[in-house]
Amino acid sequence: MSKLPRSLFCEEGLSFYLQHSLKKMCGIGGVVRRNGRIDAMDQVALARMMRAEAHRGPDDEGAFSASRVLLGHARLAVIDLSASARQPMPNETGDVWITFNGEIYNFEALRRELRASGHRFRSNSDFEVLLHGYESWGLEGLLPRLHGMFAFALYDARPLHERKLYLVRDRLGIKPLYYADSKDRLLFASELSAIVASGLISATPAEAALTSFLALGSVPGPGTAVEGVFMLEPAHYMELSEGSRSFHRYWSLPAAAAAGNNNDNNGGRDDDIENVRGLLAESVRMRLVSDVPLGVFSSGGMDSATLVALAAKFSSEKVTTLSVVFDEPGLPVLNEARYARVVAKRYDTDHREIRLDGQDFLGALPDVFRAMDSPTVDGVNSFFVSRAAREAGLTVVLSGVGGDEVFLGYPHFRKLRALAPFVPWLERSPRFARRLLASFVSASAAWHSRGKLEYLESVNARNLYLLFRGLFSPGQINELLPGSEPYEIGGDLPSTLEDDDLLRSAMRLEFGSYLRHQLLRDTDVMSMTHSLEARVPFLDHALVEAVFRLPHHVKFSRGVNKPLLMRALDEPLPREVWDRPKQGFTLPFQSWLVDHREELAERALAPGIFESRAVERLWDAFARGRTHWSRPWALVAYSAWLERLQAIGAASRAECTAQKIRPVAWRAVGA
Known part of the structure; x- marks a missing residue:
């Protein structure tokens, strides 16, 4: 040393x-x-x-x-x-x-x-x-x-x-x-x-953070899952001097007034596309600078294929690519290996495949939970691919995180665009009518749909966004945590429609919630746990600003997902990559959790936080295919994170006692 x-x-x-x-x-x-x-x-x-x-x-x-x-x-x-x-x-x-x-x-x-x-x-x-x-x-x-x-x-x-x-x-x-x-x-x-x-x-979990986690799948800022600890918000700096502390914002996404009218055909001209093309290429080129080995995460999807294509264009050496292959029978829909191989062949990469099965998943869970700095329903996929990248000798990787947020690739963006014309009708409908509709649907729907229409009781940007993005509904959270306080998305995110534009409000929510508090947080902690630096070219701020200012019609097409991204490339991607259904980078959790549901359900109940009968109903619904894997997994992840928090706290208290140092009192003084 x-x-x-x-x-x-x-x-x-x-x-x-x-x-x-x-x-x-x-x-x-x-x-x-x-x-x-x-x-x-x-x-x-x-x-x-x-x-x-x-x-x-x-x-x-x-x-x-x-x-x-x-x-x-x-x-x-x-x-x-x-x-x-x-x-x-x-x-x-x-x-x-x-x-x-x-x-x-x-x-x-x-x-x-x-x-x-x-x-x-x-x-x-x-x-x-x-x-x-x-x-x-x-x-x-x-x-x-x-x-x-x-x-x-x-x-x-x-x-x-x-x-x-x-x-x-x-x-x-x-x-x-x-x-x-x-x-x-x-x-x-x-x-x-x-x-x-x-x-x-003190290692005390924040009660409000738990309800927010159940609603969103992650903990929104500026608070954290621990009482008295806060995160500095993005695009901010704190100024601290004797006797004073202040926070300052130095950047924000373009305001609606600067974005032009999204309801007409202005924008999307050739010079706009050329600008996006140049910014995207420059973003990738800048992120290839490194004095250590560098590679690209390749799922075979449009975002990662774009990064591979541009990295191959600007690199003087053969690009290293990595993809995950699942050794699980009957899971062809999740196995993207063939698409990643198509990309590797087209751009002549040094392609590596990481093979995973259910036993790998179960065996690595203790390490995954140790790496989980904050409770999250995501991040496990990033853990495995980051571990493999480090084992392959890489120190830096390019990741496609942000591509779907910037270029509106998620299915719920299309659904929200389709819903937008009906928002005025929903706003004018009497609240009791929306409540009756929600009650009727909740009583007759499957567990994974039950409660979703609770969000329609109050029509605003956040609720319409959570209609598609939410994990547990308010009613379901109250079943798991009887008497729990209402949750907040957090931060300075919009609750009203921005300039009467539902889609623009949803984009801002996507950046300020899911991207900020889940994707980016998990990408950082899961890559850095393996001493790996993950770079995200789609989130260069100049590129984000340019795309955000363009009208919505440029970003949608009947036949192609993310048409703006396709137009921003000098040469088209392989047809097998863009002409297939949208699929995110995920693991076969459904199969793996079913195989080990008894031990995982026991772990979810271990801390005694959640109402046991509600947990049993949830796992039963999951076993019968009536709810998504992310919901039971959320309970497992939070319970495991809490166990880790308590272990860190106990070790710190023991060392404090040995050193004769007492913890100090911290106050809630978040930004």
Whole structure:
């Protein structure tokens, strides 16, 4: 282990730090004292947080200490593998420091601009441009210039700048950043479990988060599944100085006023398509920069095939592709191997297949649950393909996450578009009539449909979205958790129709809910648990903005899913890829859960949270094919996550007792 300067820690903290090596870790973390100076409690807390993020990378570690600030960093080296890129990193004068997680894809252009203005660079890393860019342009001038995924802490120790700390998160929330705040100190880290592992916060599950999880399949921000811990919202930064804290938004999706009229045929001209084509190609090209082996997740679908095609176009070497093959009889509909092989043959890739069966799934469950930083019904597929990518020698992969959100590929977008003309009629209908209709349908429908029309009792954008996207309905949640409080989607998401446009409101909900709190969160934690960096070219903010501004008619076609994506390619994808039914990247959970339902149902009941008869009815409905696998799996996933949370809390309490450190009281002060 590379030892830290002894002066950074007092004897107690240093002894604990050396005892629990930080050698195998990746991520960022820190402690900021609001009152007083950094002490042994803070040093031990930082060491524990960084140890909890050990799985995020094996390459390097470091720490910085000032009178009231501790910054920690552990690195998965991707660009500039040398010691000169070690973090936390200072500027030339040593009074501005940064600890950074992510990638800045346009760093070379920014570096040239900063060098021309007199800045000197100590490394070839991508993140050093943040230090010098902050000095030249300030944070508000720097952030709009960045293309990338990032979460970072920047400490400005200059007296004239009030010794401020900034916490910053990328526009779309690709990289996570969590914090807990009290009157005495603020903690921050890349993972929720790291905050809990600090020993300075009680491992108490948030009751409101559980009902939200059951409604959505994930926990919406800015709160988390743990009391007193919050996530910094995407496209925001926190500014912290002595005695004050403030939050600032620096980007948002285009407003309806800037998007033009979606009800006519304006837009979608050749120059609009050419703009999207150029932005998509440039997004992939920028994300191919790496000093370590890189590949592409390939499901054989349109999104991943697009990435393979563009990666092959811009790469000087043969592209590595990976796909999942299921060794399960009778599951041809889920086995996309043949489509991935078609893509691999067309673009001449070095193609690898990962074979999985039910026993692989069951055997890996303990590792999956250990990696589950927040309760989720998704992420297991990402765990397996990320593990295989790392075993294949890759450190970076391109993922198709975001393609369906940007180009409106999900079936519910088509359904919502079809429903839009009837919204005024639903709004005018008496509430009692909608309630009677909901009661009638609920009484006669199968379990998986029962309760869905509860959302029609109040016609608004959120409820219409949840009509198709919701996991459990409010009535079903009350069966599982009698007396539970109403849930919230969270954040600043619209409840009213944006400019009377149901589809645009649904797109905003998709970005702010499912994409942000489930897909991106799961992709990050499941890839980083294998020290793998996943890049998402479809979520380049310039590409998102351009597509979001185009009228809806450009994004739909009777014969082809995602026609805008098809038009944005120089050459068409193989016909077998685009001329087939839409299918997401998923695993054969239905079969696997049926085979092991007794032990999994027992696990769902173990914590005693859910009403036992409701759980039994749910599993019975699943066994008879009357509900989707995601609903019983949600109970298993939450129970397993809670068990992990309690284990982390117990270990932290034991270490706190051994170190004679007491947890502090944290208050609910989320953004």
